[in-house]
Amino acid sequence: MSNWIEVGTVNDIPKLGARVVKSMRGDIAVFRTADDEIFAIVDSCPHSGGPLSQGIVHGKAVACPLHNWNIDLETGDVLDPDHGCARVIPVSSKDGIVRIYVEAEATGTHG
């Protein structure tokens, strides 16, 4: 089985918005920027677990809906003045099809 899993099309995600992909390991937020770049991050804010998919997307960042931390969509880093890091999920969007990379390892130990 390929690790790249098709989850939908770019047009399924609103511009400057996000949709949630449900996975066994919890929700994944898939974001679309104004330039149609696609990013995916585990849907949980490093601050207090807020659902990042519900935030306001601007530039290449999202503002968490609970306490307005800003997270860099590319790296998952929390932007100044706060600190932390959210987990980024590899994502591709060739020909309008969005795929995310799911690690199919046995140990289940990652960051």
Added chain:
Amino acid sequence: MKKLVVIGNGMAGMRCVEEILKRNADQFEITVFGAEPYGNYNRIMLSPVLSGEKTFDEIVINSPEWYAENKITLHTDAEVTEIDRAAKVVKSANGIEAAYDKLLIATGSEPFIIPVPGKDLDGVISFRDMNDVNVMEEAISQYKNAVVIGGGLLGLEAAYGLQRRGMKATVIHLMDTLMERQLDEAAGFLLKQELEGRGIDVLTGANTKEIIGENGRVKKVCLADGREIAADLVVMAVGIRPNVSLGQSAGLEVERGILVNDQLVTSDADIYSIGECVQHRGDCYGLVAPLYEMGKVLADHITGTDNAYQGSVTSTKLKVSGVDVFSAGDFSGGEACEDIVLRDAARGIYKRVVLKDNKVQGAVLYGDTTDGAWYFQMLKDGQDISDIRDLLIFGQAFASGGGATADPLEAVAALAMDAEICGCNGVCKGDIVTAVNEKGLTTLDEVKAHTKASASCGTCSGLVENLLKVTLGDSYQAQTVKPMCGCTEHTHDEVRAAIVEQGLKSIPEAYQALEWKTPDGCSSCRPAMNYYLLCAWPGEYVDDTQSRYINERAHANIQKDGTYSVVPRMWGGLTNPKELRAIADVAEKFDVKTLKVTGGQRIDLFGIKKEDLPAVWADLNAAGMVSGHAYGKSLRTVKTCVGKEWCRFGTQMSMDLGVQLEKLSWGSYMPHKFKMAVSGCPRNCAEATIKDFGVICVDSGYELHIAGNGGIHVRATDLLCKVASEQEVLEYCGAFVQLYREEARYLERTAPWVERVGLDYIKQIVVEDEAKRKELNARFIYSQKFWQDDPWAKAVNEEAAAREFKPLSAVAAE
């Protein structure tokens, strides 16, 4: 009274009329003919109108009222076609005749059209008047490619404006250097680089051979070297030619322009001429400063003071935001001329001063034009600069001993009193300082109004402002209002004003026009912008849900665990068995964890999953309930007490009035949340005195209270006024809400807003000015037509809503 007829309602003619009126308002009965359909406007500012930085209304100099107040007869749309010098009468194309004792010709100039094939096609225009701008506006909304022929001041301003408004602009310039008459090669190159960096294509050394059309409209431009450039709009800006035809046919002496002497009198002693249409001592001018100078001299002459126009030395500035270019005098070099040059590549600065016999002969400044006025002054005065020669190029602050800190305030302070500040209007430092001191001026606008400094091309406004600071010292009140957020320098109020004045109708358009520093704003400015737009353009603006905070996007309140709470509206805090039953059913069906009566007199259902929201709403809708907007910057609740219907102390029907107020205002979005309450007597059981709008019923009517809130800083309301009927309560409420909607800053609740603008201000508008109150209320009711639509019902029925509430997909990993 003698009759003065003016032909040409433009910048030179009307400035001269203003000067005459200043000297003697009763000497003439004045009639003005203008070929354009407007009063007099600031032609220079057509460039910022095109680029969207100004509106036409902002550039009007003399409104129709001004003509009426000054008893001037204005004929617009009336081109004069004949001057009968023998009978002393002028006639216009639309049949108006006017007799004169003195005639003033101020017909300006005509754009030069290069005689290439295709020049008459649709979409080929010049850039001279408001009509041209209107044609360009139309093209902007329909087409993509614009070609500007001519890389001079006008052409570049046109290209900049068109590009900024979304067209792809290409400049075709015959010479190798842009603005070659004002700039040297180095500065021309920097300018070209800058414009190219902004996406404008610049073709130099390019000779236009032909313009090709399709179905009568321009399609492309062909160059002599074979290149072809796609074009849906061609703007010719290759130069101007004095408009002499009328003078010529009247038999006046004419060469390139209408010939005038030092008193601006033509070859007919009763006919004067000023402006771009004249030729004086061999020179024709194309900038306003000389024309204003002519206007003053002629006004003196006409009103009996001796004066003579000696000709002018001019300087040029380019009005492209963010590009500072200044040029004056002669810098072609030549024998006995010496150059002093300063280049600072990192800061993009180039300065060159040309000297001859220790005097400034010319100057070109690129990137930093602060010292332009200083060099220009020395040039005009023919000042010997031997003493400061070493420091000259570093600018005035340095040369006058100000040291290494090029503090702009010190630089202004160091200027001599006769140094010119505003080149267009010939206003020196002394004029401004005197006006500020004598008239007690404190703002840039006041200085502009009193001295005309910075009233024409506007490039000196920074200088004028600094001068104001220096003159007022500590008493200068800098604007302390903060920008909206890190994405912009503009304040909330400036943004709101710009949206209305410039007719900005979408977030991208507003960001573009207001030069936002980020591509799509941030989580702080986007919701504010979305609100300002929906408030300004009811029924027209399409709400941008991606610019709303999650609660408003999902029409529910997000909770700490990511679930949502749902609060249906209970009008005035009233409910009934049917509603209660529906709520109970929903609570069971969707496994609601907590059911709670809120502080706002209604019921909250907690712990609902986002996917379930549409189904919950469908069930509540079926029982007749709509969204309570507990999530919104909008009307929240109207609390009531039981009132006269049951209570032994009640004086009025408070429950019923509360319901009416809620029906009036629900659904409306506002700068912040808005709460109301109606208490049936002064015991005030509904806590109306800590609400945004509170009503306390008394025997004789209704006390209206405003601007209270609970929260961390409790604020009790102010009494707005007392009214006699329920009808009035509703009208005052609508007006107050609308004033708040239109004027408060986003996330400013009524309490801080009213404290900022003052209770008296609100009273003046809502209480004392009946007309304003009624207008505000009418605007509110109009806007409500578009918002009193239950967002829940909409979401339940809309396809798009599926995207908001359903997951994209589920992946079964591992």
